[in-house]
C-alpha cells in the first residue's frame with residue numbers, strides 16, 4: 494500500500510514537472526512571437542526590389558531584394574531582425590565608393606539616412622551618426638567654430654563610409670579620417686553594440702578593420718584639435734571645394750578614385766602611362782582628365798566598369814609589373 498502511494502506521488506511529480514516544462518516552453522514561445530511582431534512593426538518600412546543605381550554616385554547597378562532607409566540609431570534593431578530571419582544585410586552610405594552588380598543585391602540593403610541632428614559637439618570631441626553626410630558634418634562644425642575637418646569638404650561620403658574607407662586627401666596636405674578618429678560604436682550582425690578605439694580599426698591607406706569584419710558603424714567620435722572663427726573655416730572649406738571642382742572631371746557620374754595608390758605611386762599615373770586615358774568599354778570610360786576615375790557616360794553597366802577595371806589591372810601589370818588594388822567596393 495505504502496509502495497503504491499509513493500509511486501503515485503512519484504508519477505504525479507513527474508507529470509507536474511513535465512507540465513511545468515511545457516508551460517515554460519509555451520510562455521517562452523509566446524515571448525519570442527511577441528518580440529518578433531514588436532520588432533517587425535517597430536522597423537522602418539521595408540521595400541522590395543528597389544533599384545539602387547540612384548543611391549550611388551556612379552548611377553549604376555541592379556535592385557535590392559529588400560531595402561530600408563534608416564537612421565543609424567535604428568540599425569541595431571534592423572540587423573537583429575534580419576539576423577533572426579536569416580537575411581543577409583548590406584550597408585550603403587552615400588554610395589560614393591561602391592559598384593553595385595547589374596544583377597542587384599540579394600538580401601537587405603540598409604541605406605543610412607542623413608541625420609545632422611546626431612552631431613554632438615563638446616569641448617574636446619565631436620561625435621556623429623554613421624549616416625551624416627560629410628558636407629553637412631563639415632558645415633555644422635564650421636558654423637560652430639570647430640576647425641581641422643576642412644580636408645573632408647568635397648568628399649561625397651557619410652561618416653560611416655568614410656571611417657570604413659579611412660577617407661582623406663593626399664598630396665602636401667595629406668590627412669585622413671584616422672588622424673582625428675577617437676572611437677566608434679559598432680554593431681554586430683546580431684544587433685549587439687560595442688565601443689572600439691583607434692587600435693581596433695587598424696587604419697592604413699584607404700583601409701580599416703571594418704573592411705574585413707561584418708560590424709556596422711553606428712556612431713563615431715573625433716578629436717577637436719583647433720577652434721577658430723566660423724567665417725575663416727567656411728572660407729577654407731569653400732576654397733577646398735573650389736580647388737576640387739577645378740581638378741576633378743566635370744562628369745559627376747563616377748566614384749572618385751577606382752584604385753589605391755600603388756607603392757606610393759598614384760594609380761592614375763600608371764594607368765595614364767599604360768595608354769588607357771579615355772579608353773571606353775560600353776558606356777564606361779577611363780576619364781580623359783584623371784585616369785584613376787571611370788566615368789559613366791550615361792548608360793554604363795556594372796559589367797562595363799568591371800571590364801575597364803580588369804583592363805587597367807592587366808595593362809599596368811604588363812607595363813610596370815605593378816598590381817593595382819581596387820579602392821572601390823563591390824556590392825552584390
Ligand SMILES: Cc1cc2nc3c(=O)[nH]c(=O)nc-3n(C[C@H](O)[C@H](O)[C@H](O)COP(=O)(O)OP(=O)(O)OC[C@H]3O[C@@H](n4cnc5c(N)ncnc54)[C@H](O)[C@@H]3O)c2cc1C
Nearest residue numbers: 586587588589590623650651653654655660661710748749
Ligand atoms: C567625386 C568623388 C570624389 C571623391 N574624393 C575622395 C577623396 O578625396 N578621398 C577619399 O578618401 N575618397 C573620395 N571619394 C570616395 C568616397 O567618397 C569615400 O570613400 C567615402 O568615404 C565613401 O563613403 P560613402 O558613405 O559614400 O560609402 P559607400 O560608398 O556607401 O560605402 C562604401 C563601403 O563602406 C561600407 N559602409 C558604409 N557605411 C558603413 C557603416 N556605417 N558601417 C559599416 N560599413 C559601412 C559599405 O558597405 C561599402 O562597402 C570620392 C568619391 C567621389 C564620387
